[in-house]
Amino acid sequence: MLKFIDGGVCAAKGFMAGAVHCGVRRNRTKLDLGLILAEVQCAAAGVFTRNRVKAAPVVYDMEVIKSGHARAIVGNSGNANACAPEGYEHAVRMARATAAACGIRPEEVLVLSTGVIGQQLNIEAIEAGIPAAYAALSPGGSRDMNQSIMTTDLTEKTCAVEFTLGGKTVKVGGVCKGSGMIHPNMGTMLACVTTDAAISPDMLSMALKAATDLTFNCVSVDGDTSTNDTCLVLASGLAGNAEITAKSAEYDAFLEALTAVMRHLARETARDGEGATKLITSKVTGGGSDADALALAKSVISSSLVKAAMFGADANWGRELCAMGYSGVEFDPQTVGIAFSSGAGTVAVCQNGVSLDFDETAAKKILSEKEITIEITLDGVGSAEAWGCDLTYDYVKINGDYRT
Numbered sequence: 001m002l003k004f005i006d007g008g009v010c011a012a013k014g015f016m017a018g019a020v021h022c023g024v025r026r027n028r029t030k031l032d033l034g035l036i037l038a039e040v041q042c043a044a045a046g047v048f049t050r051n052r053v054k055a056a057p058v059v060y061d062m063e064v065i066k067s068g069h070a071r072a073i074v075g076n077s078g079n080a081n082a083c084a085p086e087g088y089e090h091a092v093r094m095a096r097a098t099a100a101a102c103g104i105r106p107e108e109v110l111v112l113s114t115g116v117i118g119q120q121l122n123i124e125a126i127e128a129g130i131p132a133a134y135a136a137l138s139p140g141g142s143r144d145m146n147q148s149i150m151t152t153d154l155t156e157k158t159c160a161v162e163f164t165l166g167g168k169t170v171k172v173g174g175v176c177k178g179s180g181m182i183h184p185n186m187g188t189m190l191a192c193v194t195t196d197a198a199i200s201p202d203m204l205s206m207a208l209k210a211a212t213d214l215t216f217n218c219v220s221v222d223g224d225t226s227t228n229d230t231c232l233v234l235a236s237g238l239a240g241n242a243e244i245t246a247k248s249a250e251y252d253a254f255l256e257a258l259t260a261v262m263r264h265l266a267r268e269t270a271r272d273g274e275g276a277t278k279l280i281t282s283k284v285t286g287g288g289s290d291a292d293a294l295a296l297a298k299s300v301i302s303s304s305l306v307k308a309a310m311f312g313a314d315a316n317w318g319r320e321l322c323a324m325g326y327s328g329v330e331f332d333p334q335t336v337g338i339a340f341s342s343g344a345g346t347v348a349v350c351q352n353g354v355s356l357d358f359d360e361t362a363a364k365k366i367l368s369e370k371e372i373t374i375e376i377t378l379d380g381v382g383s384a385e386a387w388g389c390d391l392t393y394d395y396v397k398i399n400g401d402y403r404t
Contacts, residue, residue: 022129
């Protein structure tokens with residue numbers, strides 16, 4: 001039984017977090033450098049962007065994570081350190097400065113950056129700020145860490161759960177950032193997850209990849225996969241359960257908890273999409289398999305025309321069927337049913353692939369709510385959900401002058 005709790009990345013035993021303003025961002029009131037530190041060496045796993053253009057911290061972390069262990073995560077906002085002069089060198093310097101402040105080895109430090117692409121990172125400000133971030137570490141520092149990696153985000157994204165594993169209470173918690181350039185094909189924007197479960201690096205990596213496919217890889221805000229997308233997980237093992245080293249009932253319970261945390265973070269990322277006014281869930285029941293259902297759900301939630309219709313509260317259901325048609329999944333359009341639902345009710349708009357006579361006024365009311373579900377049914381045994389948001393005028397405003 002999962003219980004949602006407070007604490008974010010500090011909920012699990014053995015973790016502290018903290019953040020400061022170091023000067024990467026011009027706004028002195030904005031935290032721009034965050035740190036997570038474990039009191040013991042942790043099993044570590046990560047998933048990363050599949051964009052061929054990768055930021056320097058991604059390239060660095062992909063090497064470090066091969067060891068299967070880490071103790072710290074350091075991250076900055078305001079500059080992505082992507083396609084930037086001396087980018088890799090600066091990622092290494094971030095790790096070395098963090099290691100020196102924390103009294104650990106540089107190869108135990110993972111690095112995150114987010115912000116503008118193509119500009120040189122102010123590494124001197126970061127190096128000067130890391131000792132202060134270390135001094136700010138506390139068991140209550142999760143919120144500050146979350147804020148330090150936010151860019152255009154309007155809301156913090158945090159979650160933690162506890163459950164029983166082998167008679168021991170185990171916790172999983174995390175924070176993430178992401179609002180624009182969100183179309184993950186790896187993990188997500190930037191996400192940090194911690195747990196006190198005892199689990200081997202190989203099994204932690206397996207669990208992370210499985211949870212990613214059902215959560216962060218089911219989100220689309222704008223169709224753009226970032227150069228910096230990274231999701232990192234550290235496991236301290238301090239809960240005291242017998243180490244998970246193979247698939248088992250204990251592994252399944254851990255995967256359920258990890259997925260629950262990441263699912264919450266994924267949904268909150270979609271809800272906070274740049275300029276968004278609505279959280280949209282695309283729910284597919286049917287299809288030849290869960291993978292087919294997921295491909296259909298993701299195609300619908302990624303459609304700019306669907307997103308625009310949701311913004312306008314327009315029950316233009318043909319856009320959903322169109323998006324299904326170019327998903328690459330084989331299905332019979334004549335078996336498709338579509339309905340829109342929200343807190344204001346449900347309206348069926350399509351059955352057997354053709355329009356139903358529905359109440360436009362009722363549909364408008366349903367689609368004017370802040371959280372909407374597009375319910376799609378078709379022949380088959382699959383099922384899946386994907387999450388996104390509406391496409392608004394403000395999205396263009398935000399991204400028209402993001403750099404300047």
